[in-house]
Amino acid sequence: MKAGLPTLFCLSTILVGASALPSLKSLSEQREVAHIAYDEDNGQFLGFKRDGSLLGRYLADEPLLSKRSAGQCVNLTVDEAQSLPGWDTIEAYAKSQWGSGSWNIVTNPKDYPGSPASVCVSEDPVKIETDGEPQCQDYILDNTSATSGTNGSVTLQVQQGSNMSSEYTVTTVSTLAISSTLGVSFGVPLLSADASVTVSKEVTNEQTSSFETSYSNVATVSNTYNTEDGNTCYADLKLHSCTAKSKGQIRYVATGYIWFNYNDKTKGHYKWSVHIDEVLSNEDDRSSFAEIQGPISSGTHSTSNVTCKKSSISDT
Numbered sequence: 337m338k339a340g341l342p343t344l345f346c347l348s349t350i351l352v353g354a355s356a357l358p359s360l361k362s363l364s365e366q367r368e369v370a371h372i373a374y375d376e377d378n379g380q381f382l383g384f385k386r387d388g389s390l391l392g393r394y395l396a397d398e399p400l401l402s403k404r405s406a407g408q409c410v411n412l413t414v415d416e417a418q419s420l421p422g423w424d425t426i427e428a429y430a431k432s433q434w435g436s437g438s439w440n441i442v443t444n445p446k447d448y449p450g451s452p453a454s455v456c457v458s459e460d461p462v463k464i465e466t467d468g469e470p471q472c473q474d475y476i477l478d479n480t481s482a483t484s485g486t487n488g489s490v491t492l493q494v495q496q497g498s499n500m501s502s503e504y505t506v507t508t509v510s511t512l513a514i515s516s517t518l519g520v521s522f523g524v525p526l527l528s529a530d531a532s533v534t535v536s537k538e539v540t541n542e543q544t545s546s547f548e549t550s551y552s553n554v555a556t557v558s559n560t561y562n563t564e565d566g567n568t569c570y571a572d573l574k575l576h577s578c579t580a581k582s583k584g585q586i587r588y589v590a591t592g593y594i595w596f597n598y599n600d601k602t603k604g605h606y607k608w609s610v611h612i613d614e615v616l617s618n619e620d621d622r623s624s625f626a627e628i629q630g631p632i633s634s635g636t637h638s639t640s641n642v643t644c645k646k647s648s649i650s651d652t
Contacts (some may be wrong), residue, residue, distance in 0.1 A: 370614045371433060372593065374448060374607040380599035381450065382605075386614070388433070395450060410516045411444050411451055412453035416531035419511040424619030425431075429615050434602040442595040451609055457514040458623075461479035461523040461534050462584045464502075470527045470580035476572050477637075483568045483647055487598050489567040490644065491560045498529045500634040501613070502582065506545045506629035512588040513541050520586055521550060528636040539586060541626050553638055561642060569644040575635050582632040590622040 370386035375393070383391040417423065419443075430439075443453040484490045502524060517540045525532045535549045561569050591610040602608070643648040 340575040346423050351577065361582055368394065370611055371643070372451065372609050373603075373605040374595075374609075375639050376606065379448075381448075384415055402505045403460045407517055408459075409454040410513050410518065411511070412455050412592065412594075413618055414441050414443050415516070416512050417441070417443060417453065417590065417594050419624070420616070420622050421624075422618070426594060426610050426615055427620065430608070432507045433593070434596065434608050437602060438601075439441040440597045441595075442597055445595060449490075451593040451595070453590070453594055453612065455516075455588050455590055457518045457520050458587035458589055459521075460587075461521040462586050463643045464522055464524045464582050464584045466525065466632070467581040467583050467629070470578045472528065472576065472578040472593040475575045475577065477575050478573045479570060480515070480573060481568055484563050486565050488565055489560050490567070491558050492569060492571050492639070493556055493609065494559055494571060494573060494639045495554055495637040497552070497634040497638070498526050498531070498634060499550070500524060500526055500533065500573035500632065501548065501550045502630055503548050503586075504546065504582075504628040505578075505628035506539070506541065506543060507629050508625070509543050510541050510586065510588045510624040510626040512590060512624045515540065515542050516525050517534040517541075522584065523581075524549060524551070524632065526551075526634045526636070527580055528576045528634045529630065539626075541586075541588070541627075546630075561644060563644040564646075565646055567644045568647045569642060571639045571643075572639050574640045576638065577633070579631065579633040581629070583627065583629045586626040586628065587619075588624050588626065589619060590616075600623075631646075 357499075369383050369391060371384050372394075373382040373384070375382055381394040383394055385391060397497070417426075444502075445451070479496060480492050482490045482492055514641040517538050519536055520539045521534055521536050523534055524533050533551045535551050537547050537549050539545070539547055563569055589614050593611055595607060597607045600606075612622055
């Protein structure tokens, strides 16, 4: 039993040391991390600052957990990465750090899933803008009336609120997340109410792909008016309706790590990755846009011309 104690102690020490390593999730939350290396001997990641100084060692086999839902992100491919506006900057960064030797570029390696590369829809709602002046009209849909009893008031049932509907077609496809369907938030104007609402819809990044959005808070409400006993009150039910052409741009953003796997060791390792978010800190350098166009219409229900008068025989 005593002879086995040193072995047991060493094994325990190794296990404790391994479990104490933070995951790449912790690493990725440190904005100062510019690149990581894969330590083949120990199966760990080495995190480095932009100046090349080592931050620490991290687990390589634990997937990075995205703060966004799965419906907002898809894997970034190598071809998509190389289409980024800032790709030349990423490649120049790799050469400056590890040389211009022969390499193989990889995204989302299966052997160590803790360093994913993704394309995500921007968390900011897509701003829908009108293309030209809205065309608006007012309508009297109906009228309603009620007669006061002995309490000196009249209650009318009326509709109030606004609704919106729109139809969009993808006219320009993003070079990222091609043919993927992702959930997108839109900030859509309520033309008839000088306001805007946020709605969500799944959008497929394909040419001529189409989708619809809608919103409504129209409800029947009770409005009470004070009047003399026996009076009848009348109200027009009004609709302010507007239509317009509209357009918007959906931003697709690359995030995560791009691996440069060298054929020969450089600075002690074969595999190095560039942190896209850090090297391309300007979001425009790692973004691509899909453009959408389509008609939008909205209506606002209200009450107008409320009048109260003595009831006549013809009113009853």
